[in-house]
Amino acid sequence: KNGVELLHVNLDLRAINLALDYTTRVGVHVSAYTRDELFFVGESKWCEIYAQRVRTVMPEITTVERVREMLLLKLILIDEPENIQVHRKALELILSPDIAFMTESEPDYLEILSPLANKGNGLKVLSESLGIAQSDTAAIGDYLNDLEMIEWAGIGGAMGNALDEVKAAANTIVPSNNEAGVARFIDYLIEQNEREA
Numbered sequence: 001k002n003g004v005e006l007l008h009v010n011l012d013l014r015a016i017n018l019a020l021d022y023t024t025r026v027g028v029h030v031s032a033y034t035r036d037e038l039f040f041v042g043e044s045k046w047c048e049i050y051a052q053r054v055r056t057v058m059p060e061i062t063t064v065e066r067v068r069e070m071l072l073l074k075l076i077l078i079d080e081p082e083n084i085q086v087h088r089k090a091l092e093l094i095l096s097p098d099i100a101f102m103t104e105s106e107p108d109y110l111e112i113l114s115p116l117a118n119k120g121n122g123l124k125v126l127s128e129s130l131g132i133a134q135s136d137t138a139a140i141g142d143y144l145n146d147l148e149m150i151e152w153a154g155i156g157g158a159m160g161n162a163l164d165e166v167k168a169a170a171n172t173i174v175p176s177n178n179e180a181g182v183a184r185f186i187d188y189l190i191e192q193n194e195r196e197a
Helices: 013-026 046-053 081-094 119-130 144-152 164-169 181-196
Strands: 029-033 038-041 060-062 074-078 101-106 109-113 138-141 155-158
Touching (some): 013 029, 013 074, 029 046, 046 074, 081 101, 081 109, 101 144, 119 138, 138 144, 144 155, 144 164, 155 164, 155 181
Parallel strands (some): 038 060, 138 155
Antiparallel strands (some): 029 038, 029 074, 101 109
């Protein structure tokens, strides 16, 4: 709102250390985000792949010891999709929900953030700052990192290519992102508004 940051939440240092203990032990790639920088914890085959996906910041390779001293927004574990659930289940035993929130934003990404750092809470904070009632909000998405936002929104939409969990949480399912799904969601919102008028 007017260029003012509404919410900034760092990842709990306990969560950082516990997650890094795990990733070091199993040898999985980690990307660490500060407010302005991206770090790769050591070198792996994922460094080049992830660097090509992230075009807004130049990643720097660093050590796990240095990352332990940083104020981080999030950690992302990157691995083959079939291994992500293994990591998630192992970390759920280590990281309590009061210090960390885990989500998946791609089949090969497991994100670890503050419990307050999810899209649902972001939409809540934004709508409250603008004086918009929850019932008057709308959100659309396709992956697990969109789930809390779709659940919180007054009207939630899922893309046709969305995961089943996202579709189950939505009020409506629209075509995929390659088939003008967002435009169809906007049409749906207009139709709903006209019915209620």
